[in-house]
């Protein structure tokens with residue numbers, strides 16, 4: 001651990017010499033050291049009053065903390081809390097989760113999105129279960145599937161009180177603004193600087209308290225838009241406030257490219273109340289989840305084009321019943337924007353060239369991506385819009 005932190009400190013010293021954000025301190029080392037201590041104290045004191053009381057903060061069980069961190073990656077706390085409580089009740093230990101089937105885990109995860117998290121969580125629980133306990137070892141946590149620097153630091157500090165600083169988007173924003181970091185946070189140099197700064201600012205006596213405090217401070221006070229600088233306890237020392245750059249920081253170098261994809265889903269049902277499902281493959285979004293027969297195209301399809309594609313998966317069928325339920329249902333993923341047309345088709349018999357037929361009344365036993373849940377809700381109870 002000594003080597004880890006001494007290396008970070010060297011990084012910080014090196015970067016501070018090259019960067020200008022710390023001109024507030026005019027090179028006065030003693031002033032900077034006092035600043036570190038005051039920064040942590042003010043955040044912790046703010047947290048005592050305004051910090052959020054969250055269920056996973058009432059435990060020091062590393063497995064439950066890991067569970068909460070997986071659920072909260074890319075998920076709002078208000079949505080993630082219910083999932084955390086359901087998972088913690090159904091799988092209170094790593095062993096219980098390790099023994100569950102993938103189908104059961106995916107079904108419980110349904111609606112949260114980013115399903116690779118569920119698969120990684122399941123795999124991580126199996127490794128913890130095989131180890132027999134969750135060791136107090138950063139290297140072990142960091143090597144678990146789906147666990148990056150942030151999650152490993154969260155588990156180590158919250159469960160074991162180990163001095164590892166978390167660095168998520170909230171923490172980046174607080175540090176970048178308070179210390180006036182103009183370096184883009186998504187470049188190698190910017191990441192290195194913020195990592196070194198995060199480690200330097202950490203309250204090593206109370207790492208869990210400090211980490212929770214700075215994350216909540218970023219989420220509630222130093223928010224992405226309209227931060228509450230008027231009541232901010234750090235306002236006197238905030239470089240961004242002093243230099244009128246609050247709305248410019250943190251800086252990002254790259255804009256994420258978003259790809260448009262065009263889907264046509266066919267809810268295919270038989271006259272005796274069965275429906276056709278397919279399972280997603282492993283090289284795309286929603287791996288392992290279920291969906292209706294899908295046609296993907298470069299652009300939206302008209303009815304004639306849809307019929308031509310449908311004939312590829314049904315036997316000689318009268319496609320007169322094919323009807324449009326909804327056009328251009330939008331669904332946003334991190335790097336993709338999905339445009340979906342949704343059709344319904346009723347066949348006389350449950351027969352097709354691929355997929356599996358299930359009773360429509362059993363649909364809730366299958367894990368679907370959120371977009372498909374949205375489409376099902378458009379369809380109404382048991383496909384009653386399908387005529």
Ligand code: SF4
Pocket residue numbers: 174177178221222223227228229232233234235238239240241246
């Ligand atoms: S003064 Fe404003 S920008 Fe600076 S730390 Fe406080 S809330 Fe963030």
